[in-house]
Structure formats: structure tokens, C-alpha cells
Amino acid sequence: MVRERLKGFFMEPKTLRQIRGAKDLAEETVDAAALAINEVQRAMTRLPYGLLSRITPISAPVRAVEQAHLKIADSVYFSIRVGNRLVGNVAGFVLDQLDAHVQRKGRS
Amino acid sequence: MANKKNNYASLLAWGDTAASFLNGCFGDYLSDRDNGLAIDMAFYRNNLPLKLTPVALKAACPSPTGKLCVLVHGLCCHEGVWGFPGDPSRTYGSALQRDLGYTPFLLRYNTGLPIAYNGQVLDTLLERLLAAYPVPVDDLVLIGHSMGGLVLRAACHYGARREAGWVSRVSRVFYLGTPHEGAALERMGHLVTRMLQAVPHPVAALVGDIANQRSQGIKDLRHGAVVDGVDFSDSVPWLASAKHYLIAGTVTDDPEHLASQLFGDGLVQPPQAGEHVKLFPGVAHMQLAHDEAVYVQIKQWCASA
Numbered sequence: 421m422v423r424e425r426l427k428g429f430f431m432e433p434k435t436l437r438q439i440r441g442a443k444d445l446a447e448e449t450v451d452a453a454a455l456a457i458n459e460v461q462r463a464m465t466r467l468p469y470g471l472l473s474r475i476t477p478i479s480a481p482v483r484a485v486e487q488a489h490l491k492i493a494d495s496v497y498f499s500i501r502v503g504n505r506l507v508g509n510v511a512g513f514v515l516d517q518l519d520a521h522v523q524r525k526g527r528s
Numbered sequence: 529m530a531n532k533k534n535n536y537a538s539l540l541a542w543g544d545t546a547a548s549f550l551n552g553c554f555g556d557y558l559s560d561r562d563n564g565l566a567i568d569m570a571f572y573r574n575n576l577p578l579k580l581t582p583v584a585l586k587a588a589c590p591s592p593t594g595k596l597c598v599l600v601h602g603l604c605c606h607e608g609v610w611g612f613p614g615d616p617s618r619t620y621g622s623a624l625q626r627d628l629g630y631t632p633f634l635l636r637y638n639t640g641l642p643i644a645y646n647g648q649v650l651d652t653l654l655e656r657l658l659a660a661y662p663v664p665v666d667d668l669v670l671i672g673h674s675m676g677g678l679v680l681r682a683a684c685h686y687g688a689r690r691e692a693g694w695v696s697r698v699s700r701v702f703y704l705g706t707p708h709e710g711a712a713l714e715r716m717g718h719l720v721t722r723m724l725q726a727v728p729h730p731v732a733a734l735v736g737d738i739a740n741q742r743s744q745g746i747k748d749l750r751h752g753a754v755v756d757g758v759d760f761s762d763s764v765p766w767l768a769s770a771k772h773y774l775i776a777g778t779v780t781d782d783p784e785h786l787a788s789q790l791f792g793d794g795l796v797q798p799p800q801a802g803e804h805v806k807l808f809p810g811v812a813h814m815q816l817a818h819d820e821a822v823y824v825q826i827k828q829w830c831a832s833a
Binding site: 432438441444456457459463464 | 540543547550554558561563564565566730731734737738
């Protein structure tokens with residue numbers, strides 16, 4: 421079915437290489453940005469919790485809430501990275517198909 | 529159908545422009561990651577790299593002359609920067625070919641890589657070009673815009689050091705808006721990055737880290753490029769066997785205007801006045817690569833003894 425749809429399609433190998441490069445760059449940028457922002461958020465989150473935890477009577481619950489907060493934030497960034505990797509893999513698969521098609525067409 | 533083809537061609541041209549911009553900003557990263565956007569240095573004709581074989585060069589230059597001119601673009605650009613507004617097929621190269629018989633070669637390269645590295649690669653590329661060129665070359669003119677001028681200086685330095693044959697053919701080198709003494713914008717960028725990284729706040733540090741991701745090519749502009757980690761302007765002599773011409777612009781028609789004094793051509797400060805220095809008031813940095821008055825001056829210098 422994919423081959424049927426690709427009939428008549430042609431693209432310069434150089435252009436295809438550039439598209440793959442842009443895909444890789446976008447994927448790496450999103451991954452690095454998610455990691456970096458996650459780190460910044462962790463550092464920023466610790467500031468108010470650190471102040472509140474100095475108040476002895478509420479120190480223990482504050483620490484518990486802080487841990488829950490960090491876990492939720494981490495899981496959000498983790499899912500962004502997993503989703504990004506997934507989209508990258510699907511895009512990579514589509515580009516592989518196009519690449520194979522262009523090579524077949526180049527040979528024929 | 530023709531419309532569809534035009535759209536596809538303009539899309540490809542846009543892609544090349546975007547790729548060149550990304551190479552300028554993060555070219556060393558792209559090259560390290562073997563990313564498909566990373567540009568390999570080559571001479572380009574009709575948006576395609578030219579193979580440096582006698583057959584390919586004969587096909588590309590049906591009537592070769594013994595006089596060559598090589599054009600090297602600046603940061604974040606490709607060879608399209610040489611195209612005159614309204615007639616992109618006209619460049620300093622094509623005009624010199626028509627007027628003085630120079631066969632033009634337009635370089636495209638990854639401007640994010642260190643200037644010294646690009647100079648070394650250009651040195652070997654010029655050697656290969658002259659070896660494969662269909663007729664003997666007796667005159668080689670080099671024209672560099674902005675960072676391209678520094679790449680040319682680096683290529684001449686490395687070529688002269690290993691006594692490459694092409695170096696003795698170089699008669700003239702033109703530097704258009706080249707920051708030989710360093711670029712103020714990158715010095716400012718370096719300062720801001722350092723300040724952001726020094727601020728004890730995670731967001732400021734993150735912004736500083738992002739700014740620090742700029743390519744080594746950009747960072748080299750701070751001191752006007754380096755060769756083997758040494759300051760370029762102090763330690764690398766100009767190629768003694770060639771004449772060197774400096775062309776610069778200013779953002780205002782009056783070079784004494786405060787804006788011109790502060791910002792030069794918008795990115796680079798003009799050099800001090802001298803015999804082979806020409807200032808074009810009102811010609812901004814990018815315009816230096818495709819300006820009629822600049823071309824007339826280049827032609828005049830090329831035609832002089």
C-alpha cells in the first residue's frame with residue numbers, strides 16, 4: 421500500500437538527507453530542552469519547599485508534598501521525551517520508506 | 529505543472545538557505561553528530577556540488593581560462609549571497625568572467641566549523657581544483673565576504689606553510705566586510721553569555737547555556753579567528769606574494785555619523801584608511817556581497833597592474 425502511494429514520487433537524495441537531518445535535530449532539541457527545563461524546574465521547585473520545610477511542625481508534610489510534586493513534574497517531562505522519541509521513530513520509518521523508494525527509482 | 533516545479537525549486541532553495549543558517553549557528557554540532565544538514569565544503573554550481581575531476585570541470589567550464597576567481601561567503605550564508613538583487617545569476621564572479629575573463633568558482637561550506645579547520649579544507653580543495661582544472665592556471669583571485677575573508681586568510685596560511693602550488697598563483701585577495709580585528713557583536717555575545725552563566729539562578733544559567741551552544745565558527749569571530757589556538761590578527765602574516773584589498777561599508781551615508789562609528793556596516797567595524805582600503809558609505813554588511821559600486825572597485829583593482 422505504501423509502495424502504491426509512492427508511485428510517481430521522486431525527491432533528490434540530498435533533500436531527503438536534509439529532511440532526515442532536520443528531523444534528527446528537532447528530536448534532539450526537544451529531548452535536550454525537556455531535560456534542561458526539567459532540571460531548572462526541579463531547582464526552582466526546591467526553593468519554596470526548602471523555605472517551608474524549615475518550619476518544624478510542617479516540615480514532614482512539606483517534604484512529602486515536594487516529593488510528590490517532583491515525581492509528577494518528572495513524569496510529565498519523561499512522557500514528553502518518550503512521545504518525542506516515538507514521533508521521531510515513526511518519522512524515521514516514513515523517511516526509510518521514502519529513501520528505499522528513491523533508491524529503487526534511481527536504479528531503474 | 530511549471531508552477532508546481534517552480535514551487536518545488538523555491539522550496540529546495542529555502543531548504544538550502546535554512547540549512548546554511550543552521551550550519552552557521554550549530555554547524556560544529558551538526559558535523560559531530562553526522563547530521564544530514566551538515567554541509568561538506570565544495571564548489572557549487574546550479575545549487576549542486578561540483579566534482580573536482582577533469583571530466584566534470586570540463587563539462588562545467590566549457591571555455592576555461594587560465595584566470596580563476598574563488599568566492600567565499602560569510603557566516604550563515606551560502607553562495608546565493610553573491611547574487612545581485614533582481615538578477616541572482618549575476619555575481620562578482622560572473623561579472624569578472626564577462627569583463628576580465630576570470631572563471632568563477634563559488635564555495636559553499638559549513639560556517640559553524642572552526643575558521644582554521646575550514647581554511648585547512650579550503651587549502652586542499654584549491655589544490656585539487658587546480659590539479660583537475662583543464663588548463664594551467666596563472667592567476668588566482670580570491671574574494672571573501674565577512675567570515676569568508678578569514679577562511680581565505682587561514683587557507684593561505686596553511687597553503688603557504690606546506691608550500692602548496694596554488695598559493696603562488698594568488699595575485700589578489702579581496703576582503704569584503706571581514707572582521708580581521710574581531711567582531712564586536714560576538715564579543716558582546718561572549719560577555720552576555722559569561723554574565724548569564726555567572727548569575728546564581730537556574731533560569732539565567734539555562735539561557736546562558738543555550739547561548740553558549742553557538743558554533744565554534746561564531747566564537748572564532750570574537751578575535752577575528754584563530755589558527756591553532758593563537759590569535760589570528762597578531763600571529764598570522766598576510767600572504768606576502770599577493771596584494772590584499774579591504775572593502776568595508778557603513779550603515780549610514782555619512783561615515784562620521786555616530787551610528788557608523790559605533791556599528792560600522794552593521795556587524796563589522798571598518799578598517800583604518802590605507803592604500804588598498806575602500807570604504808563604501810551607506811552599504812550595509814550583507815550588501816557588500818552584491819553591490820554594483822563594490823564590483824566596479826573590484827574590477828578596477830583586478831585590471832590594475
